[in-house]
Amino acid sequence: MLFIVGAIIVIVSVIGGYLGVGGHLAVLWQPFEFVIIFGASVGAFLIANPKSILSRVGGAFSSMMKGSRYDRAAYLELLTLQYSLFKLAKSKGMLALESHVEKPLESSIFQKFPVFLADHHAVTFLCDYLRLLTLGTDNPHEVEALMDEELETHHAEQAQLSAAVLTMSDGMPALGIVAAVLGVIHTMGSITEPPEVLGHLIGGALVGTFLGVLLSYGFVGPIGNAIKNTYDAESKYLMCVKAGILAFMQGYAPAVAVEFARKSLLSNVRPSFYEVEEAVAALPPI
Numbered sequence: 001m002l003f004i005v006g007a008i009i010v011i012v013s014v015i016g017g018y019l020g021v022g023g024h025l026a027v028l029w030q031p032f033e034f035v036i037i038f039g040a041s042v043g044a045f046l047i048a049n050p051k052s053i054l055s056r057v058g059g060a061f062s063s064m065m066k067g068s069r070y071d072r073a074a075y076l077e078l079l080t081l082q083y084s085l086f087k088l089a090k091s092k093g094m095l096a097l098e099s100h101v102e103k104p105l106e107s108s109i110f111q112k113f114p115v116f117l118a119d120h121h122a123v124t125f126l127c128d129y130l131r132l133l134t135l136g137t138d139n140p141h142e143v144e145a146l147m148d149e150e151l152e153t154h155h156a157e158q159a160q161l162s163a164a165v166l167t168m169s170d171g172m173p174a175l176g177i178v179a180a181v182l183g184v185i186h187t188m189g190s191i192t193e194p195p196e197v198l199g200h201l202i203g204g205a206l207v208g209t210f211l212g213v214l215l216s217y218g219f220v221g222p223i224g225n226a227i228k229n230t231y232d233a234e235s236k237y238l239m240c241v242k243a244g245i246l247a248f249m250q251g252y253a254p255a256v257a258v259e260f261a262r263k264s265l266l267s268n269v270r271p272s273f274y275e276v277e278e279a280v281a282a283l284p285p286i
Contacts, residue, residue: 176212
C-alpha cells in the first residue's frame, strides 16, 4: 500500500509540476526511450546476476509490497512462544522439547502461535537450535558463534537481492544518457527540418535523460531500499530468537530469558514488560 501511495505521489508531483510551468505532456510520450532504458536495464540485470538471485527477485518484490509482518503483535507472540518452550524444558527437561521441535506443524505448543508457525525461516532456525539443546549441547558461546555464522550467511543471501536492484537503479541514469544520445543522433539526421520539428525531436531526446533519472531515483532505487528494509526486519526477528535461546542456555529462568529477547528489539515493535507478563500469564498450563 505504501509503495502504491508513494508511486502516485512521485508521478503526480513530477507531472503536475511540469504541467504547472506550462509544459506539454505530449512531448513526454516517448515509448521507445522507455524501451531503451528499461529494456537495457533488465538485460544488464540478467547479465550481472546468477540464476539463484534471478529466481528470488519475484518473491523479494512480493515481500516488499506486503511490507514487514514483524509488528508488535508478532513479537509479543514470539516472546510468548519462547516462554512456553523454555518453561516446558525447565520443568520437564530438555527431552520434553524433542517431539515439538521434530514436528512443529503438529506440535500442540507451536499451533497456538500461527504467525510464527507460518514463518518457515524462523521455525527452522528456532527448532534447529532447540534440537541441539535436546542433544546435549550446553556451551552457549559455541552456540552463539554458530548462530552468528548462520545469521550472517542468511543476511548476506538477502543482501544480494537488494544490492542487485540497487545496482540496476544506479545504471539507469547512464542508460538514460544512452537513450538521449541516440535521440540526438536521430535528430542530426533531420537537421534540414524546420525549427518546430527539430525542437520536438530534441525535446524527445532529452526525455531519455529525464526518464533514466526518474526511474532510478523515483522508483527502482526506493524499491531496492524497501526490499533491504523488509529483509532487515526478518533478520531482527531471528536475532530475537537468538537472544532468548542464549539467555536460557546460560541458566536464566524462562521469564528472564524472554526479557533478554525483548530487550533486543527496536522500540517501535517492542512490547512492554507488562504486555509480555500478561501474555504469558494467560497461557494454559503445560
